[in-house]
Amino acid sequence: MAEKHRSWWGWGDIEDAVTGAEATALVNRVRTLLPDADLTEHVAPPVAELGLRLPRVDPPASLVRLCSTDPGDRAAHTHGKAFRDVVRNLHGDVHDPPDLVIRPATEQDVVDVLDWCAGRGVAVIPYGGGSSVVGGVEPRLDGRYPAVVSLDLGCLDRVLEVDETSRAARIQAGVFGPALEDQLQRHDLTLRHFPQSFEFSTLGGWLATRASGHYATVLTHIDDLVESLRVVTPAGISQSRRLPGSGAGPAPDRLFLGSEGTLGVITEAWMRLQQRPRWRADAAVHFTDYDTAVAATRAIAQAGLYPSNCRLLDPAEALLNAGAATTGGVLVLGFESADHPVTPWLDRAVELCCDHGGALPEPPRGDDSSGPRQRTAAAEAWRSAFLRMPYQRDALAARSMIVETFETACTWDRFSALRAAVLAAAGDALRTVGATGVVTCRFTHVYPDGPAPYFGVYATGRWGATVNQWDQIKHAVSDALLAAGGTITHHHAVGRDHRPWYDRQRPDPVALALRAAKSAVDPSWILNPGVLVDPAS
C-alpha cells in the first residue's frame, strides 16, 4: 500500500480527499437539490502561511526526544474535525496552536510529561486521533495558561495481552481502529466498535468520550465493553481490576469514561471482545407513515430481540442517503451472531414491522441451511460509503456548504415532539442566517425506553460566514433539544462546544462532585482546561 499522509486541515488522509469524478458527481447531486448554491471550491492555505504563534515554552532536555514543534504538526493538533474546525482551517484561522506536540513512547513518559506540566502550570490536552467534533482537543484557553501541550498518544498503539478464554485484551490507548482490529484478527477476535471515525480515532479517545459504535442495541457505548482501565492522573496511576461485573462502590471506571481528558490520561484498557460474526440476517422495511415507523421501531426495541442494526431513516434521510423514496421512512434491520443462525430473530422483527404496516420491497436476507452468509456486496458498499462521508463533508465545506450533524437521545414518549421542535428550530435558524437546505433524521441506536436520533443539516452558506451561520443553527437546535427533554449529546461528547448546554443538563450536586474530584486528582487543573468543568470562581 502506498504511504499516505494525514491532512492537517481536513478529515483523514490527503490522498483520499474527494477529487475528480467523485467531486463532480457530488457537486452535481447538490446542484440538483440546491440549484442556487455557489459551489466554488476553496482550498486551505499552506501551513507556512498560517503565521503560527511561536512556541512559548521549551521542553526540558529529558523530554525533547518526544516533542515536536513542527508547524504542520502543531496546526494539525489545533482543531478537531467538526465542520467549524475544517472551515476555520480552510480560512487559515489557526490562532491558538499547542506550543508543543508531545508523543510519549511509554507510560512513564506520560507520567513525566504530566509532572513537568504540573510543575510549570502548563495545560495538557490528551490527544488520540483528533477526531473530536465538539472542540474537545482545541487549546481554547483564553490566556489562562502560559503554554499548552497536545499529548498525542499515537505511539502507544499495541495490543499487549489477549485472554482468549474470557475474550478480552489489554490494549494501549493510542491505537487506531484499523491497527487494533489487525492485531486482534490473529486471535480471531474483534472489538467490533466501529464509529464513523473508526479509521482516524483511537481506543483512548473512544473511552474518554464514551463513544458509541456498531451495535444499535445493548452494547451501544464503548462503556459496556470495558473490563478495566489504567489511567495516569497527576495524583498517581489508577488501575482498576479486571472484572466482568462488580457492586463494590460506585463503578470506578465510570468516573473516567466520559471524563474527556480532564481527570487523567487513559493509557491502557482491558476490553471485552467478540468472535467475528458468521451468521447474519437483514432486511430493509419501508413505511408510508413515519409515526407508525417509529412505533414499529419501538416495538422491536422493546421485544428483547437485540438487533445489531436497527436504524430508522426518516423520509428525507432515506431519500438523501439511501436513495429510497418513501413517505414514512426506511427501517434498516440487521442481526448477527458468531454462534447461531439468526433468522428466527429477524423473522420476528420483520413480523413486528408488518404488524405496523411496514413493507419489504426485497425479501429479508438471512442464513440458510447451507451455512452462514458472508457480508453482502451491498453491505460492503454501505460501509465504505459510511466511511467516505467525512471526506465528502470536507469537499462540501470547501464549497461554502453548511454540512454538519448533531445527535441526542430521549424517551419514546417525547420523541415526536422533540423531532418536531428540532426541525422547526433548525428551519427557523436556517432562514435567519439566510441559508437554504434540508434537515434529516435517523436513529443510530435504540433502547427499550427511547431512541438516539441523529440529525443531518445540508444547506447553502456564504463563504466566509458558514462558521457563524452554523454556530447560530447549532445554538438554536441545542436549545430545542434540551427544552424537549433530550441530552446535549448521545455519543459526540461535550468538549468545549457543548459546555453551555451540558452545564444546564448536569445536576448541580454532580457538578460540585466532579469539580472536587478533579481538584483531587489534578490539583493544578492542567488537564484539558475548559472541558466539562471549571474551578470554583
Next chain:
Amino acid sequence: MAEKHRSWWGWGDIEDAVTGAEATALVNRVRTLLPDADLTEHVAPPVAELGLRLPRVDPPASLVRLCSTDPGDRAAHTHGKAFRDVVRNLHGDVHDPPDLVIRPATEQDVVDVLDWCAGRGVAVIPYGGGSSVVGGVEPRLDGRYPAVVSLDLGCLDRVLEVDETSRAARIQAGVFGPALEDQLQRHDLTLRHFPQSFEFSTLGGWLATRASGHYATVLTHIDDLVESLRVVTPAGISQSRRLPGSGAGPAPDRLFLGSEGTLGVITEAWMRLQQRPRWRADAAVHFTDYDTAVAATRAIAQAGLYPSNCRLLDPAEALLNAGAATTGGVLVLGFESADHPVTPWLDRAVELCCDHGGALPEPPRGDDSSGPRQRTAAAEAWRSAFLRMPYQRDALAARSMIVETFETACTWDRFSALRAAVLAAAGDALRTVGATGVVTCRFTHVYPDGPAPYFGVYATGRWGATVNQWDQIKHAVSDALLAAGGTITHHHAVGRDHRPWYDRQRPDPVALALRAAKSAVDPSWILNPGVLVDPAS
C-alpha cells in the same frame, strides 16, 4: 391476609419464622449431614431486656411527628440482616442503636432532617428495608458523632407516574418489592428485579447498593434499569434527566449508584420496566465433570443468547439445595419473553451443553405451538423455597450453626484457581475455628468475560462463638478472593464489613476522587460515616 409483624432480631415477619414441622425437618436434614452438631434452639431476648442506651438527642419540634424512640424500633434499626447481625441480636448484643428512627413523609422532610443533622453534626444512616448483609445500616461510629439517626424511607412508597410508551415509571425510593410490583401490575408492567431480599428490601436500597436481581445476563444489576435518579444531598437536590442513553460527561447516576448512602439520600428514580413474560423455556442439565460444566456455561454466556437464568450449581450445591446427585453439577437454564416463543434460544443453549457432555434427565420444557406456558409448579416451589432461605438461616443460626454466604465475580480464565483457593481457604479456616461443614458454589450471574460465583457455608459452631468463628472464616475467604483476582462483592455491597478489602481493591486516585466528591456534597460528613470512604486523616 392477617396482619404480620416484622421481627426486630431476624429476617422478615415474626409470623413466618421457621417453626413446628418445618423446623423439625430442617433440624433432621442437618443432623443427617452433621451428626455431631448441637442443635439446641436459642431465642432472642425481649427488647425490654436489651438495656438500650437512651437517645442522646432530642429532635426539634418541627420533626417530632416523624421521629420514633421506641426501643423495638431502635433495636430493629441497629443491625442489618447478615448472619453476624442475627446472632448478635440473639445474644442481645445491641450496643449502638440509633438515637432516633426518623420516617420522612415527604422529600422536604428528608431535606429538613439533613439540614438539622448537618447543623448538629448528627450522623444519618439512610435505611430502606434494613436487609444489608455488610453492616451498611449499622451505627458503628466509635463515638465520633454526638448522635445518630436512622432515616427510614419506608413511607415514600408510591409509584408516582407511569410512562407506558417508554415503559418506565417514577417511583419513590422507600417502596418494598411486593408493593412496587403491586402498583405496576395494574399497568401490566414489572420491574422484574427479584433479589432474595425482595420482600424486605426497597428500591432505594437496591439502587444505593447496586443490587442484582432476576436476570442472569445483560440486565444483571439494578444500575442498568435506571433511567434517572433524584437524590437529596446536604448540598442540594440532584435530579438527572430521563434518558435512555447519553454520553454527556461521566454518567451522573453512576456516582450515586453504589454510593451506599454516603453521598445523598435517593428519594425517587425513573426505572425501566418490562412487560410480564408470557413465553418461557427452561432446562436442567447434569454434568459429570465440573470443569466441563463451567466450559459449557461459558459457551452459553459468550453465545449472545441472553438467558434470563443460567445458574451453574457445583456438585455440593446441587446436592444440598436441588437434591441432585451429580459429579459435575447442574446447570439451570431459563429463557423468557413477553414478545415471542423462546424455544430456538433454549434449543441452542441445550445444544451447547450437549456438545460439552451435558445430559438432560428430563426433556427441556418450552412453549409449544398452542401458546405460552405458565410458570410451572416446580418453578413456583423453587421461588418460594428461595424466599424461605433467610428464615431457615435464622432457624439454624439460633441452633449454633454457621450459615452464611459470600460472593464475587472474576474473569473466566481465573475462575478455576479462584474457586480452588476459596474452598481451600474456607476449609482451612473451618478447621482453625473448630467447625465442621460444607462449602458450596453456584453462579448467580454470568457475563461473556466471567461468572459471578456465590458461595454458601453451612457448618457446626459453638454457641456464643459463632460470630467470631464466622468473622475468621470471612476474613480468610475475603483475602483469598482478592488474591485470586475477584471483587470483594458482586452485589452484596461494601458497607462496613467489606471496607478493608474494598480499600485494597479500589484504585487510589478513585479513592481520592470519591473522598473529594463526598466532601463537596456532604461537607459535614454526616451521611453513613464509615461506609466506603473516610475523611482525610
